[in-house]
Amino acid sequence: MAGLEDLYREIILDHYRSPRNRGELETPPAHRAEGFNPLCGDEIVVYVDVDDEGIIEDIKIGGQGCSISQSSASMMSAAIKGKTLGEARKMTTAFKQLMSIHETNVGGDGSESELDPEAEVDTTVKLGDLEALQGVVKFPTRIKCATLGWNTLTEALTLGSAPADPASPIRPKNH
Amino acid sequence: MTKLDIARIRADFPILNQRQRTGSGIDRRLVFLDSAASSQRPTQVIEAMDQLYQHSYANVHRGVYQLAERATQAYEGARAKVAAFIGATTPDEIVFTKNATEALNLIAHSWGRANLSEGDAIVLTIMEHHANIVPWQMLAAERGIEIRWIPVTDQGELDLSNLDRILDGAKLLAFTSMSNVLGTLNPVEELVAAAHAHGAVAVIDAAQSVPHLPTNVVDLGADFLVFSSHKMLGPTGIGVLWARQELLEAMPPFLGGGGMILNVTTDSFTTAEVPAKFEAGTPPIAEAVGLGAAIDYLEDFGMQNVRRHEVELTAYALRTLTERLGDRLTIYGPPEPAARGGVLSMALKDVHAHDVSQVLDEHAVCIRPGHHCAKPLMRHFGVAATARASFYIYNDTDDVDALADALVAADEFFAL
Ligand SMILES: Cc1ncc(COP(=O)(O)O)c(C=O)c1O
Numbered sequence: 001m002a003g004l005e006d007l008y009r010e011i012i013l014d015h016y017r018s019p020r021n022r023g024e025l026e027t028p029p030a031h032r033a034e035g036f037n038p039l040c041g042d043e044i045v046v047y048v049d050v051d052d053e054g055i056i057e058d059i060k061i062g063g064q065g066c067s068i069s070q071s072s073a074s075m076m077s078a079a080i081k082g083k084t085l086g087e088a089r090k091m092t093t094a095f096k097q098l099m100s101i102h103e104t105n106v107g108g109d110g111s112e113s114e115l116d117p118e119a120e121v122d123t124t125v126k127l128g129d130l131e132a133l134q135g136v137v138k139f140p141t142r143i144k145c146a147t148l149g150w151n152t153l154t155e156a157l158t159l160g161s162a163p164a165d166p167a168s169p170i171r172p173k174n175h
Numbered sequence: 176m177t178k179l180d181i182a183r184i185r186a187d188f189p190i191l192n193q194r195q196r197t198g199s200g201i202d203r204r205l206v207f208l209d210s211a212a213s214s215q216r217p218t219q220v221i222e223a224m225d226q227l228y229q230h231s232y233a234n235v236h237r238g239v240y241q242l243a244e245r246a247t248q249a250y251e252g253a254r255a256k257v258a259a260f261i262g263a264t265t266p267d268e269i270v271f272t273k274n275a276t277e278a279l280n281l282i283a284h285s286w287g288r289a290n291l292s293e294g295d296a297i298v299l300t301i302m303e304h305h306a307n308i309v310p311w312q313m314l315a316a317e318r319g320i321e322i323r324w325i326p327v328t329d330q331g332e333l334d335l336s337n338l339d340r341i342l343d344g345a346k347l348l349a350f351t352s353m354s355n356v357l358g359t360l361n362p363v364e365e366l367v368a369a370a371h372a373h374g375a376v377a378v379i380d381a382a383q384s385v386p387h388l389p390t391n392v393v394d395l396g397a398d399f400l401v402f403s404s405h406k407m408l409g410p411t412g413i414g415v416l417w418a419r420q421e422l423l424e425a426m427p428p429f430l431g432g433g434g435m436i437l438n439v440t441t442d443s444f445t446t447a448e449v450p451a452k453f454e455a456g457t458p459p460i461a462e463a464v465g466l467g468a469a470i471d472y473l474e475d476f477g478m479q480n481v482r483r484h485e486v487e488l489t490a491y492a493l494r495t496l497t498e499r500l501g502d503r504l505t506i507y508g509p510p511e512p513a514a515r516g517g518v519l520s521m522a523l524k525d526v527h528a529h530d531v532s533q534v535l536d537e538h539a540v541c542i543r544p545g546h547h548c549a550k551p552l553m554r555h556f557g558v559a560a561t562a563r564a565s566f567y568i569y570n571d572t573d574d575v576d577a578l579a580d581a582l583v584a585a586d587e588f589f590a591l
Contacts, residue, residue, distance in 0.1 A: 067589075
């Protein structure tokens, strides 16, 4: 078992208290996706603005959540701003690997499986501050908090390339 | 009224008698404050199920051999205990389901499909558990039914100021007797009377109240009432639907299969009498016996005494937490202990419920962070999640003190 200090590193608390890139972007041109953690009710909104060259020009984060989901999203926004889409995807994969999740299908349905020991870790990707979140792995229920922003980013970027198809809510008819 | 001997009660719950080694290596007494999600169960319940499996188990209502006869008697005996426990006039009004959720789905599916059609209106409240929302939304989506909502006040009580307008022309009112988030006790008899005055049937989600308060369905005047065994010291896997017999008799079956028929030909089937009509397939036999044992256990103390203990403990908790945390801690719901059950939804200033619970786990205090399956209510209060502590027969002031200590520690840990 790990102590609280393994989970709540100083840099995590710093990003939680002073989140970077909080706010909204105009849609369009920005893409917007919402992510939910059905376990705890956390909701996150990711806005990304990608230019013609495929560079993430701007990113903003909205919603509310715990220190782990908020700091992870904040660090993510700082890390991918100015990066290409390809770099952002690689970083997403590297972060998931840090969380012991092996992505079978990064751009697709977000299905996840246990870490495949054979899966190669791309050591050229530098996660920097994000590595402080490594301690989350020892608290399995919190992994979903750490990956919430990343899954939502993936969705925002996927929506960007395909026609928008938000999960259609089931509504009572007639009103 | 007699005071409960909590030390003696706790001795009946081996699971509470353990220590937890926390992440930083400290050994602490386990403090279980999550009974609103699911309670623990005493050895008496576990042994009753064990006894059945070891000595008296067979499928029910089928065999003619003695073992099957004993199993059937045990299963039907449990039904009679449930009926007596909630004041039903006959055990035939008790249908065993998988849980409260299935019981609500049964009502929506069976009564709902037989009685509601396009353009009809039904009424729910903003403080419902998803179990009493989604089955109705599914039906509404299929049938074109309007769902109206009774709002809640900022104190976390139902806002009944427009009740007559909301109920006007409605066919059904489904509401919780006690909020699983706020602990609010709703005015059940008043709501049932209002529903009936408008010609609507009244469905009571009593998942949170039956385990903690005396319940009498005849006094409440209701039409349907549901609850789950696992929240009242019984096993998982069994819940209860109570309904007035004429309603059950008029309703079409829910699930089809063995046990619910009188006759089957290649062309058609005829249904068995109630309650068998609604119990297709092999039922949760040992679970029913366990639920019966849980009822015996609770009745040994008396539900009045259980309730009194929880009111006292809730009053102590409200006082202690306010003293220790002041305005750092928001406690939602009615401030008056007698107006609520032993459920406290809390928000620690600037600390998310998930983080609060993580620090509390470090103190071996088990509470629940989240939306508690009541997202419309959470939205009303503008929060994504609360930290919920809930009490039962085995909790005492030491548990509340441990909760307060742990909350102070969480506040300090996350302080700027
Ligand atoms: C008020 C209320 N209704 C319904 C339910 C659903 O109970 P179950 O999950 O046992 O079906 C719960 C339990 O979480 C509840 O608190």
